[in-house]
Amino acid sequence: AVKAATLSPPVLPPLSVAGGTEKTVELKADPVTAVLPKTADVSDVTSVITWQTATLFAPIKAGKAGGFVTYYFNGQPVATAEITTKTAVSGAPAVSFWRRTADTFIVLFHSLFTFR
Numbered sequence: 251a252v253k254a255a256t257l258s259p260p261v262l263p264p265l266s267v268a269g270g271t272e273k274t275v276e277l278k279a280d281p282v283t284a285v286l287p288k289t290a291d292v293s294d295v296t297s298v299i300t301w302q303t304a305t306l307f308a309p310i311k312a313g314k315a316g317g318f319v320t321y322y323f324n325g326q327p328v329a330t331a332e333i334t335t336k337t338a339v340s341g342a343p344a345v346s347f348w349r350r351t352a353d354t355f356i357v358l359f360h361s362l363f364t365f366r
Contacts, residue, residue, distance in 0.1 A: 251288040256281050257321050257329055260297050265316050266360075268353040270308025270339040278336045279319050284329040296322045299333070305357045308341040 259279035267275050284295070301317040317333040342349075 252285050253288045253290070254283050255286045255290070255292050255295070257284055257292065257295055257297075257331075259319050259331055259333075260299070262299070262333060265301075265303075265335070266305040267310065267339050268305050268307050268357055269342055269350060270310065271342055272308075272339045275306060275310060275339050276336040277316055277333050279331040279333045282321070282329040282331045284321060284323070286323055286328065290323060294323060295328065298322065301333075304360055306335070306339075308339045310335055310339040312336065312338045 258281050262277040262279060264274035264276050267273055286292075286295070298320050299317060300320065302315060306314065306316065312335055314335045315332055316335060319331045319333060320327050321329040321331075
């Protein structure tokens with residue numbers, strides 16, 4: 251026998267923004283419904299966040315994809331939810347060439363030395 255269970259997303263940290271009026275953007279993921287064994291407890295479901303990128307480049311529209319939350323029960327995936335931006339972030343006005351170059355190198359350095 252099975253049951254439907256609503257799974258709430260974990261707390262999502264903000265994602266870095268380069269070249270924007272803000273340095274980070276808040277994220278969200280909607281609750282999802284998963285089919286679990288009738289005897290299963292929702293607290294036994296684990297989640298793993300997979301990021302599409304460590305940094306988004308402005309301008310960013312609200313609802314832009316940032317990654318996924320995958321839910322597991324007994325090591326098997328039971329549901330996936332898309333992580334999106336809660337708000338929009340405008341591009342910084344008149345960003346100088348040197349600032350864009352510095353932001354690009356920071357993002358490159360971060361992506362080279364960040365392990366997922």
